[in-house]
Amino acid sequence: MxxxxxxxxxxxxxxxxxxxxxxxxxxxxxxxxxxxxxxxxxxFSEIHPQPLCDTDFEYAPAWAARARPEPTYHIINDKLARNIARDILGQENPSRQLIIECNPGPGILTKALLRTGAKVVVFESEKLFIPHLKSLWKNGDGELQVVHCDLLRLDPRSKEPVRADFTSHAVFQDLGIEPVPWSAGVPMKIFAILPNKHERRVLWKILFDLYSCESIFRYGRVELYLFVSEKEFRKVTATPERPDFYHVLGVLWQVACKIKFLHTEPGSSFNVYPEYGNLEKSKQGELLKVSRKNSLYLVRLTPRRNLFTEHLNPMxxxxxxxxxxxxxxxxxxxxxxxxxxxxxxxxxxxxxxxxxxxxxxxxxxxxxxxxxxxxxxxxxxxxxxxxxxxxxxxxxxx
Missing domain, CATH: 1.10.8.100 (rRNA adenine dimethylase, C-terminal domain)
Known part of the structure; x- marks a missing residue:
């Protein structure tokens, strides 16, 4: 590893x-x-290595770690939840798989996973959902652990100090999760609906963690199931045949992972929890109306076993x-x-x-x-x- x-x-x-x-x-x-x-x-040639203005490469602002969480998408469709659970678990024995779910909200997918007998860990950033999520274990056949934090915000790459107990190493140690060699199989699967506001920045953060074997990738070739917007889906999967979308982000993701498109879901399959919790009904209605106009794309990202070589590695x-x-x-x-x-x-x-x-x-x-x-x-x-x-x-x- x-x-x-x-x-x-x-x-x-x-x-x-x-x-x-x-x-x-x-x-x-x-x-x-x-x-x-x-x-x-x-x-020199006429092209010099200058700091380039690249809209695909977004640096985290200094206030990012202190900002309130942005609106989160939650699955509200039972049929969709069952289909996603089937996609994630595949043909393997559910009881032998570890599934991590980010910000499940009401836990519609969580319930579908537990019914199969899977081992599920949910990371929920909104404390209002925590009691309900903990109660789901009583009605499921699998195992459930609930962690009150946002997995996507663990191990920030900014220079701001981070609490020692707010790192993936500390949290995963408490959960009893052990690292496995990179050459081994997939140790865990993570499901997340990426936040629309800073979606590209999250994709870049995950890329840095993957190539450096830091954060969740300290534990091996973690498989990702991500709902992303159409715009970012086009960029991540673009090839020279689609030069209008082909850029740095797509090259780095395709070198690092096998990418499989699973399906598209309309915005009506999701609910949106506002960033300030108690949002005025009129504004919350506007937020829902906008979100339901846009479809989300579910992709599976499996890090390549042969990604790292003598010449391309975490160094x-x-x-x-x-x-x-x-x-x-x-x-x-x-x-x-x-x-x-x-x-x-x-x-x-x-x-x-x-x-x-x-x-x-x-x-x-x-x-x-x-x-x-x-x-x-x-x-x-x-x-x-x-x-x-x-x-x-x-x-x-x-």
Whole structure:
């Protein structure tokens, strides 16, 4: 199993222990642009690695951890709940599966899961629902544990201090959940309806946790069942055949996970709990009216067993993120122009080894092609320093 400083060479282990969220400049074979100018006379291309304005990449504002929870969607359709329970459990024995449900509200899906005999843990952020959720165990055949917190807000990647008991490590330890190796099967399945207001930021946060093996992914290849909006569904699943939606978010998710679309549900299948609890009836009615116009898409995201390699792993993933994000800064430019700005290595040699044509543009590359390019550069022995960074990109925080 991958984890911080687990089974790594001493120099790299020290780099990991120095703190999360860092780019491992010397260890990953990277050089800052300032240092690069002192080492080489090769000129720049017209594309420089600048901090790019990317609407897919949203940084958490400083107030995020203190803000009130936003409106949450709850399932109110019994038939839908039974169908989702069937999707999540599959053909496996329900009693041997651990299902985690985020913000279940009235617990319609929770009841459907318990009737099958599954082991269910619910994370509910609104305390008004807690007594009702605890009472569901009496009427079900499975096992139920209720935790009063929001799973999607655990382990924030901002620099604000976090209570020691408000981390996934502390909560999962209390629940008796143990980590398993990454190469093992799926240890648990998580169901969530992503909050519409900050949906993309949540998707980015989960991506960072996945590639770094932090938070819920400390426990192995956790499988996700997420309801997302149509807009984010299109972005996460887009390929070069749909260039209008194809962007950084889709590349990184498709490299990391096997993505399966399950079904679409109309907004009428859900209720909305307002962010301020006691909202005026008129405003709550407006909120419901807007939400019911939009359909939600249920997708299954299963982390790939072979995601991590010698060259792409929790130590080097930030460099991979930087490479993909930089390439989409000018999505219609030939990939060779980006490589001239990103790496100290000869771009023609890299492209030849990766079996790509110099004239190919970024938007024509499939997600796997980006991973292959990255690993080709990483495994090269032509130079100690392989990557070029702007100083402002050496620390990437969500």
């Amino acid at each position: 991958w984890g911080p400083a687990m089974g790594l060479p001493p120099r790299l282990a020290l780099s990991v222990l120095a703190g999360s969220g860092r780019s491992y400049i010397l260890e990953s074979g990277a050089a800052t642009r300032k240092g690069w100018l002192a080492r080489t006379r090769r000129g 080097t993933y930030e460099t991979f993120f930087h490479m993909v994000k930089h390439c989409f800064g000018k999505r219609n430019a030939p990939i060779i122009q980006h490589l001239r700005s990103l790496s100290l290595l000869d771009p023609l040699t890299i492209l030849r080894q990766a079996r790509r044509k110099p004239s190919e543009v970024v938007v024509k590359l499939h997600p796997y092609d980006f991973k292959k390019l990255f690993e080709t550069i990483q495994c090269s022995e032509d130079s100690v320093f392989k990557w070029v960074y702007e100083d402002s990109l050496e620390d990437i925080e969500l």
